[in-house]
């Protein structure tokens with residue numbers, strides 16, 4: 436059985452719509468964002484980023500429980516578990532991944548930024564504070580993930596490639612330099628920079 440920790444938000448709806456469309460048995464566990472439940476120790480245990488959606492599958496790989504956050508990763512997990520909505524044909528697979536990444540990154544980032552920056556009462560300074568606060572929170576999560584690991588998922592994977600360039604100047608450089616220090620990220624940045632193929636890809 437899959438428990439889906441969610442709220443009435445777009446990212447949660449990606450997870451619950453996918454679970455419904457794929458006919459995967461699940462139960463919704465509503466996280467009360469207004470009261471800050473996403474920051475409770477129980478939820479942070481599920482997702483150190485303090486965000487929804489999160490799924491907990493008691494019957495994960497090899498019958499072992501697994502917890503997955505990030506709506507794109509959840510949708511991929513559900514697609515693979517059910518064998519639905521992720522075509523195997525290489526062309527259709529690539530196209531499906533292209534548009535999934537578009538939804539999860541470009542589109543979601545713009546829509547979220549617009550939402551944060553246009554809330555009534557938020558002056559630009561306050562908006563910048565909100566966005567850099569969120570970025571710092573994401574960096575803290577990444578730093579925690581890199582503790583005791585050479586790379587984001589343990590071994591070097593596509594996930595490192597998906598994250599590394601965004602952390603290079605000029606994007607989040609300022610937050611990295613002026614904010615709290617993230618020793619694990621700094622070490623990983625050096626490790627990444629030392630990979631000849633990464634250097635060639637710059």
Ligand SMILES: N[C@@H](CCC(=O)N[C@@H](CS)C(=O)NCC(=O)O)C(=O)O
Nearest residue numbers: 444445446473486487488505506507
């Ligand atoms: N990239 C993540 C974003 C998750 C996210 O930001 N969730 C929001 C709701 S849409 C949340 O939980 N916000 C609570 C908070 O920031 O305190 C995903 O796709 O799942």
